[in-house]
Amino acid sequence: MDLFEDTPAPAGNSPEYTVSELSGAVKRVIEGEFGLVRVRGEVGRVSRPASGHLYFDLKDDRSVIAAISWKGQVARMQVRPEEGMEVIATGRMTTFPGQSKYQLIVEDVAPAGAGALMAMLEKRRVALAGEGLFDAARKQPLPYLPQVIGVVTSPSGAVIRDILHRLRDRFPRHVLIWPVAVQGQDCAAQVAAAIRGFNAIAPGGPVPRPDVLIVARGGGSLEDLWGFNEEIVVRAAAASRIPLISAVGHETDTTLIDLAADRRAPTPTAAAEMAVxxxxxxxxxxxxxxxxxxRALAQGVSQRGQRLRDLARALPRPDTLLAGPAQRLDTAAGRLSGGLSLAVSRKRGSYERQAGRLSPVALAGLVVRRREALARRAEALEARLARRRDLWHSRHDKWASRLAPSLARLIAQAGMKITEQRRALQGFSARLDAAPAQRLAELARRLGALDRTRQTLGYDQTLRRGYAVVRGDGEVVTTRAAAEKASALEVQFHDGRLTLGAPAARSGGRKGGGSKPPEQGSLF
Incomplete structure (x- = not known):
């Protein structure tokens, strides 16, 4: 006997499980024992894939539990877990057989006390401050007297009534209210959308654009005001092009929107007082x-009148001012007549001297001299014209000598071009003469081919292959019923046609026992 021969193991009383059966049993045990648990721990390794689910770890100093929140559960969470945050997670335990691991399906997450919330709030504040969202240099001044005021708050609370009452007492203005949830999971998204919506209103449109915004809410706990600490709200407030007043909570409450807003009001009523x-x-x-x-105008007019009167007393009298110029005018008038007489006598003497020089002999000499000068200029001009004419003649002869060879060359080129064009015209003429004949031959070939196709596709060729056409009362018959209804049938073969009698007469002869055989030439 071979000692190395395999021998079956002895069967025991323990049952055998498949891997799936064992994994299912473990899953049922864990889910049955831990149907609903609350686990306290620190959040680590947060993952948010595109599916919308949330994967994170819960850990303490010795152990780690994998946690999952499905997309719908994440949407209902008031506080989203962040890495390093200490939370209390509520959910149920289950297993993932694909990786032989257990995990916690988290339905809700709550911070483990106010200390955790404050730590997360401080971490977020430092991160946003590092981006410059809280810098004083980027804050806008409030308008002194706004025409339209936009209010982002709950329409059913006492806050909006306080704001409207204060505005009515101080300075009534047009108010636009954007209703939002001021608490809960929808608060942050609605407040951010309201701020962006007011900024999206176009100036001069059907809906007036606010000149200042007020984001208001009454007091509450840190958890109640948490929506105004969300990053989406802070970024919307910092990006607002309309000056924004934050009036969230009481004077002792501080949220991140207070730091991003252009002004912070301790209460909603104080925000209305800041606005107008x-x-x-x-x-x-x-x-x-x-x-x-x-009073200033009256006093100024009085002071200037008194000053004018003081200055007037310091001025001399008009008679005194005009006495000296009047005396000088009288003196000049007395000297004017003598000066005119002397000027006239001087001008007359000068005229007489000039007239003595203008005698007829002098004028004749002047004319002769001018005529001689004119004759000299005419001779000089004629000489210049002769020289200019000779110069133009020489230039013309030079150009004429150069023009003849150019003309001959151009005539020769034109002749060569005419010869080439004549040869091309002859070629075109020959092609034009041959084109009709070629076209007619091509059309004749196509016509012959079409005729052969017609003959091939015609029913005459089909008849020659052993087929026949049956007509009844002049119409083509294609069914037995139509043939029985026809009064006479005509069969067309390729070599002629054959007319048959009525189908009823032929069929009636067969029903009786003493019917004669069909006549020769009948198809029935």
Whole structure:
């Protein structure tokens, strides 16, 4: 006997499980024992894939549990787990047979006390401050008297009533209310959408664009105000092109939107007071300024009148000012007549001297001299014209000598071009003469081919292959019923046609026992 021969192992009382059976049994045990558990631990390794599910770890100083929140559960969470945050997770235990691991399906996450929330809030504040969202240099000044005020708050709370009441007391303005949830999981998304929506309103449109925004909410716990600490709200407030006043909670409550807003109000009522001045104070101030202006104008006119009178007393009398110029005018008038007489006598003497020089002999000599000068200029001009004419003649002869060879060359080139074009025209003429004959031959070939195709496809050729055409009462018959209805049938073969009698007469002869055989030439 071979000692190395395999021998079957002795069967025991223990049952045999498949891998899937054992994994299922473990799954049922764990889910049955830990149907609903609350686990406290630190969040580590948070993963958010495109599916929308949330994968993270819960750990302490000795152990780690894998945790999963499905997409619908994540949407209902008020607080999203972040790495390093200490939380209390509520869910149920289960297993993942594909990797032989157990995991916690988390339905809700709550911070493990206010200390965890404050730590997460401080971490977020530092990160956003590093981006410059809280810098004082980027904050906008509030308008002194806005025409339209946009309010982001809950329409059913006491906050909006306080704001409207304060605005009505101080300075009534047009108010646009954007209703939002101020608490819960939808708070952050709705508040951010409201801020962006007010900024998206076009100036001059059917809906007036607010000049200032107020984001308001009453007091509450840190968890109640958590929506105003979300990053999406802070970024929307920082990106607002409309000046924004944050009035969230009481004076002791501080949220991240307070740091990103252009102004922070301790209460919603204080936000309304920041937005508009007191109308009665403005009216009183305007009246006071008007009275001061009237008094200043009256005092200024009085002071300038007194100054004018003082200056007038310092001026000399008009008679005194005009006495000296009047005396100088009288003196000049007395000297004018003598000066005119002397000037006339001087001009007359000068004229007489000039007239003595203008005698007829002098004029004749002047004319002769001018005529001689004109003759000299005419001779010089004629000489210049002769030289200019000779120069042009020489230039013309030079160009004429160069023109003849050019003309001959151009004529020769034109002749060669005409010869080439004549040869091309002859070729075109020959092609034109041959084109009709070629076209007619081509059409004749196509016509012959089409005729042969027609003959091949015609039913005459089909008849020659042993087929026949049956007509009844002049119409082609294709069915037995049509043939029985026809009064007479005509069969066409390729070599002629054969007419048959009525089908009823032929069929009636067969029903009786003494019918005669069909006549020769009948097909029935």
């Amino acid at each position: 001045p007191v109308r009665l104070d403005l009216v009183a101030a305007v009246d006071a300024l008007g009275a001061r202006l009237s």
